Amino acid sequence: MMPSDSPLVAFGIGIAFGVALERAGLAHAPTLAGQFYFTDFTVFKVMFSALVTAMLGAFWLSRLGVIELAAVHVPQTWLLPQVVGGLVFGLGFVVSGLCPGTGCAAAASGRLDGLSTVLGMFVGVLATGWAYPMLEPFLVRTAYGPLTLPQALGVPYGVVVCGVVVVALGAFRLVEWQERRT
Amino acid sequence: MTRPAPYANPYVAGTGLGLVLLAAYALAGRGLGASGAFARTASGAVQALAPGQTAGHAWFGRYLDDGGIGQDWLVLEVLGLLCGAFLSAMLARRWRLGIERGPHVGSGARLAAACLGGIAMGVGAVFARGCTSGLALTGGALLSVGSWAFMLCAFAGAYACAPLVRGLWR
Amino acid sequence: MSAPRALGYAALALGLAAPFAGSPYGSARGRIDVDELAGVVARGEDHVEAIDLAQRIRARQPGLRVIDLRTNEELDGYAIPGAERHAIDALSRLHPAPGDTLVLVSQAGAHAAQAWVLLRALGWRQVYFLRGGMDEWRDEVMRPELAADADEHARRAFEVVADLSRYFGGAPGIGPARGDGGSGAPPGGERKGAVRPRRYGC
Secondary structure, three states: OOOOOOHHHHHHHHHHHHHHHHHOOOOOHHHHHHHHHOOOOHHHHHHHHHHHHHHHHHHHHHHOOOOOHHHOOOOOEEHHHHHHHHHHHHHHHHHHOOOHHHHHHHHHOOEHHHHHHHHHHHHHHHHHHHOHHHHHHHHOOOEEEOOEHHHHHOOOHHHHHHHHHHHHHHHHHHHHHHHHHO | OOOOOOOOOHHHHHHHHHHHHHHHHHHHOOOOOOHHHHHHHHHHHHHHHOHHHHOOOOOHHHHOOOOOHHHOHHHHHHHHHHHHHHHHHHHOOOOOOEOOOOOOOOHHHHHHHHHHHHHHHHHHHHHHOOOHHHHHHHHHHOOEHHHHHHHHHHHHHHHHHHHHHHHHHO | OOHHHHHHHHHHHHHHHHHHOOOOOOOOOOOOOHHHHHHHHHOOOOEEOHHHHHHHHHOOOOOEEEEEOOOOOOOOOOOOOOOEEOOHHHHHHOOOOOOOEEEEEOOOOHHHHHHHHHHHHOOOOOEEEEOOHHHHHHHHHHOOEEEOOOOHHHHHHHHHHHHHHHHOOOOOEEEOOOOOOOOOOOOOOOOOOOOOOOOOOO
């Protein structure tokens, strides 16, 4: 299967993405915020179910020759900027209760707080992009390219896959137990 | 008025989301994203309003030669996202013009907080070159080191700030 | 059994089996359409010249990635600014993003040309190679020479090249007289700012 740049594919994938997010209840800010007060674990369950599904799917389909893992673009690593960016992003996440994707989904569901989040994002992206030349010396540090955990740890890919699955399923068990208590 | 349909089981919905992500890998050789579309649109806006600023700018200039905003994969994907979420909400009778907020916060404060949170996420997304969709989800499933670092730090940052903004949600 | 539970068991089974499955990358199998590739080569759409590459790097062309395929022995302390080192036998691990333009560079161009064929076989379209390799870069960008008897037209063309050369820390200079006004055109193809015609490879 050769990947293509078709606009139709992009749009179609997007539709499926929007449907999945909305049906999962992630277009609803109080649900997402609940994750960070230990009252609603939907974010964790959806996100890690998705991650495990795609990870296992990519691994096995590539192993069977249906797709080519090497042909899939791996997001590159800039370790320090992504650590700092992650912390700042998390701060914004709990304040608005939505992320870029779910914010769009919320806006499309009629929620004005979703719209407000989206507008704020534009401002943040615009301002930071404009300041990029000044930030560039920091933002290009600790660049490791498309580094994967198996490469970094010197461990076979399948072993990392197994580890992630076991940890995720264990975490799901923990969450279910916690939810039964409350 | 008919009642809105309940949401899907999170594990099942998550698996569905994972299959969408897998389809993106297989059909387009890349994963999902959202913040990239914001970046492309912001560049497009600056280019339209102040073209002198974009040529040679280390960040905005990046998007000058790419065939236009209508060809950008992420922009098209996000347009699809908006349509898909809209359709899903309508069909499930969950579409509603309104503001979701915690029990003790006013509408104005909620909208302001949403905007401020959005700004912070915009900053974080440019720093990290992605967001929860593009990094945590897409990069996470591909075992990218930086994506996992971003994901853990985003959760950490959110949990750390949660007590400070309790009034918004509790 | 509920759906989540079934999914959980399926994930567990697939996950536990993964360490025993070997590498997911397998061997990357490419597909070569000889007519298509031969056409690209014939039209000269497969390679770039050093000056052209230098101009694109200076202009910060979006998505441009220079891939340096030289071995440890071939490395001599100098590399094209921004170039990424990559072993030729790990080519299938390159992971270009959809908007990337790759320019492959080797010592004299042979390895880069071979890598070009391999990456085209894997389906990547925006791939080129520096025809003369680092040798061409060194001659054309780092040490461009103006013939001592060059005419006004050639001198002006050389100024553009010299400026580019200095940007990269090179040393433009004056070379021996050539008796042709210093601006002989190379056989086939235009070369902006080129002064002395040189042929590399092919």
